[in-house]
Amino acid sequence: MxxxxxxxxxxxxxxxxxxxxxxxxxxxxxxxxxxxxxxxxxxxxxxxxxxxxVSQGWFDSSVSFGEPGYEERETIANGLRTAALSGFTDVAVNSNTNPAIDSYADISFLKAKAQGNPVNLFPIGALTKHSDGEDLGELYDMTNAGAIAFYDYQKPIKNPNLMKLALQYASNFGGLIYSFPQESKISGLGVMNENVMSTSLGLKGNPTLAEELQIVRDLFLLEYTGGKLHIPTISSAKSVALIRDAKARKLDVSCSVAIHNLILTDDELKTFHTRFKVAPPLRTQSDCNALIEGLKDGTIDIVTSDHNPIDIEHKKIEFDYAKYGTVGLETAFGALHTIFSLKKSIDLLTKGKERYGLESIPIAIGEKxxxxxxxxxxNYTFNKDMLHSTSKNTIFEGHxxxxxxxxxxxxxxxxxx
Incomplete structure (x- = not known):
């Protein structure tokens, strides 16, 4: 055109x-x-x-749709339309489907479904078979099919030897390994940040310690293997400090933060509304401040909407039983721009492609x-009528x-x- x-x-x-x-x-x-x-x-x-x-096209490193298996949450077609109308020209799509995206054929399926779309879809393959955390997936085959990274979405790898093997194996072909930062035995059945607020609300707490212990473990493994690690959606001040130290020691580590974890705190849960149930959980204002500072000094590499549509049957139920997740593509820019300048907001939304080997195209004569x-x-107040997503679980409703x-x-x- x-x-x-x-x-x-x-x-x-x-x-x-x-x-x-x-x-x-x-x-x-x-x-x-x-x-x-x-x-x-x-x-x-x-x-x-x-x-x-106008700016360079925006990139989101963590987007979940539903297809295949959970089309009631979001189809690939409507998900990519939502991304386009939210300003994103490139999205990395997670493997949390049914079945999980864990083979050459699965990666090829996603790419075929997105063919001819204005938005470029880059698949993230499952790190383990069926995302069950037991055996490594077909990482090299998926790379050949077009996978840009490997991640069992929001599922921590409990076995440290499995993570060690993943980092070692993927280093042979430059594969990027994700590790969700949560130590499951510490987080237990926690559904929100462990703090005064969780005690007053009577909800089980998930302490920042669970995140930080897993990060420490993975950084030690990275130092041992010399691989290439990405830690998605960190949420605590100490996590920022740990990654800052690792980068000072020249480890090949990157990390991201979900936009809602920069802005919202666990005070939001006073309403018991399940739209605020996300993983990692909303933390404290001091954590938000540290995350923002981490973006300013370059410790945190990427911001993400962490767009995760959940159908109403799994969201509009008791807090303990509701699924984690919020849609975030439609609110990404509007939320980010409330805390950063225009230049910084756009820098953050266009940043991160190089970590995945993707092209970053300047606005210049002769360029694509x-x-x-x-x-x-x-300025406006966001409401559900502004959503393009099939699912309506937006954490920023009324903000x-x-x-x-x-x-x-x-x-x-x-x-x-």
């Missing part, structure tokens, strides 16, 4: 046009002109939107057009957000709200 984007402020620190307000002409998927004013002599589709800003279109200044997404241009296609 040929498109002329009119009067757009470019937010891209890697572009010569950073902070300039320009017209952008896209022909056959390539940016052919960037000028203050471009005449639409060829009658291309023209995009004129209020306070329009992969753009996110948005208005950074609009004030800043910045709305118009859509994306990617893979020769324009998608607008």
């Amino acid at each position: 040929n498109v002329l984007i009119k009067s757009a402020t470019i937010v891209d620190s890697k572009s010569d046009f950073h902070n300039d307000t320009c017209d952008i002409l896209i022909q056959k998927g390539i940016i052919t002109q960037i000028q203050k004013q471009i005449e639409n002599t060829s009658k291309f589709k023209e995009v004129t939107l209020d306070n329009l800003h 057009a992969k753009l996110t279109l948005f208005n950074p200044s609009e 004030k957000l800043k910045g709305k997404v118009y859509g994306i241009y990617s893979n020769h296609q324009l998608v607008l709200n």
Whole structure:
């Protein structure tokens, strides 16, 4: 599709046009002109939107859909549509389906389902067969099929020798191993942060110690094996300190944080609403502050929506029995922009691709057009009617957000709200 984007402020620190307000002409998927004013002599589709800003396409490193097996939560087609309308041109999709994505054929299935879509889907294969934590999955075969990393989504690897073998084996082909930071025997049946709040509410607590012990174990294993480790969705101040120290010792470790863990605290659980039941749990304000500081100094590499749709039958029940998870694609930018500047918010949303060997394309003449279109200044209160996801379990319902997404241009296609 040929498109002329009119009067757009470019937010891209890697572009010569950073902070300039320009017209952008896209022909056959390539940016052919960037000028203050471009005449639409060829009658291309023209995009004129209020306070329009554009950036490189956004990337989310942890997205869950339902297909195959849990299509009532989210299909791949609707999940990718939701990603596009939320500003994401690239998403890494978790293996928590039924059956789990743990073979060459499964990875090929996901990629085939996403073929021709404006959003690029990058599969994360299951680390162990069936994600049951017993035997390593077919890591090399899945890499050949297009898997970019390996993760049993939100399932800790209890056996340290299995994690050691995974790091050693994957190092032969540069595979990235995820390890969910939770020591199960310490976390036990905890459903929220162990704190004064859990005691007052009468809910079983999951202490930060469970997260930190697992991180310490995995960092020792990484030092021993010399592999390549990613620790997803950390949530505590001490976790930040541990990873900061590991990076100072030149270990090949990266980590991410879920956007809701930057903003919301365990005080939200006073309502007992299950939309606040997430893994890892919401922690304290001091943890939020440490996580934000970790992003500012580069200790934390990536922010993620950790988008995890859950059907109403598994969410609208007693707190102890409800499943963990929140949808997050639609609120990612609006929430992040409430705590960071525009430049920092966009830097965080476009960061992380290099960890997975994915291309990062600047906004420049002659480059492929992969753009996110948005208005950074609009303030609003988020509600369920704004969701595109099939599931409606949004943790940010009723919260004030800043910045709305118009859509994306990617893979020769324009998608607008």
